[in-house]
Amino acid sequence: MAAQQVQKLGIVGSGTIGAGLARAAADAGIEVLVWARSPERARERLKRDLPVTSELADLAGCDLVVESVAEELAVKRELLGRLDATLPGDTPIASTTSSLSVAELATASGRPERFGALHVFNPVEKMKLVELAFPAEASEETRALLKGVCDQLGKVAVEVPDVPGFVVNRLLFPYLFDAVRLLEETGLDPKSIDTCMKLGAGHPMGPLALLDFVGLDVSAAIGESIGVEIPQRVRDLIAQGRLGRKTKAGFYEYE
Template sequence: MFSTVAIVGAGTMGQGIAQLLVESGLTVRLHDRSAEALSQAIDAVTRRLQRRTDMDTSAAATANLLLSTPCLAQITDVELAIEAVPERLELKQVVFAELDRCLPASAVLASNTSGLDIDKLADSTTRPERVLGLHFFNPPSLMPLIEVVPGAVTDSAVLAAVQAFAEQLGKTPITVANRPGFVVNRLLFAMIAEAVRIVDEGETPAQDVDRALCLGASHPIGPLALADFIGLDVVLDILQSLVSGLGTRYEPSAVLHELVTQGHLGRKSGRGFFSY
């Protein structure tokens, strides 16, 4: 079982996964190529862990399990690395190649991608049998599902170990095929893309689109509020990747491009389809 885990990418998902792992008693080496982003992430996760400690004194020992790791070459003692950089295939391939060079041959390399081709990531390494997808959902500490995505040559023992790891974290793993969008995002982003197109038509405001799904289909949150929560830049990246794999029904519309260009990225920027 894995006891020391590297997380590469200190953004929203990297921070969330780090928090979850530390709260589960694992040692986490968090890395980001930006020293500023890494420092901010360590501070943010530490604050969240401290709030939990204030409520639960048994969590006090978790603070020293989160380690800032500015250089990937320092990551030599991990059994598992989880890549959580932005959803761009070329960037992830570079990260996987670097992890392959730095980590021991026995280490498992996992991607938190929400739908990119696992085999293309595995081909960036000399250990494709030890590469797979490990897709957490936001926020990782609360969402119960993890999609586990084996590649064409992923070793069955590696797959079993990662499934057991997900269960150790208190999650429910499902094994899904290596197809664009996997299962959840293939369904979810088709809905988000259509919701944005409706707004783009100019006759139905975002508030009413979300009300329609919440009141008419019992959704707990509307698709546009959810897009704001995910981050509109992330939504755009995912939709563009799905277009290449599944076709134009995932094509992001003009209003989404415009919001991202203007820096209106949703909750994290204070404004997206809604204001916060």
């Protein structure tokens, strides 16, 4: 069925993914409103003159509201419940979750027939893929709307099953953590492992640099959600506050 065009997009959260989605949507000509607990900090992250609010009620006029807060089930549940209590009953809600149960989030949203996962990848402006996942109750209108907004953003949407990690993370993170275990077992330096995979396998970024890019804390959370053992080296770096690029230190040091 033909999808309704999203004229106004509400984004709840101004972290890396939320801010990137806001910029990508603005570039696509979609009106954007970002909700953040700290509007001043959000404007710095957005690096764009986009409207920001700290009132969830201001999102009431949006055609679609996308939740993009921390990848923690309790945090998302609480916020989705607040959105359900605040937004009009016919407003569709999506989540940028990369690994959590879509069925559970849909229940928390109070409107499973109008809910779906819109998993965009970092950096949002450059990465073409969006993994779409839906609860069983999702209506055809909701499915068409989320597929349509992917078209508006210039993305390629692939509908995936509601399984932990969907497709990309389910296949990617065991490989990334295997690279850490190889480092632990052999004493190879991170650059050597990354160079081998970049030049030998044609990867644009080595596995250890990619873990730093994603964030080691986020990577560990994804690993736990898909049932993959987290290497001790990753846990040690997290304990030291070396979370990757965002803290300017992880497997590598950053300026």
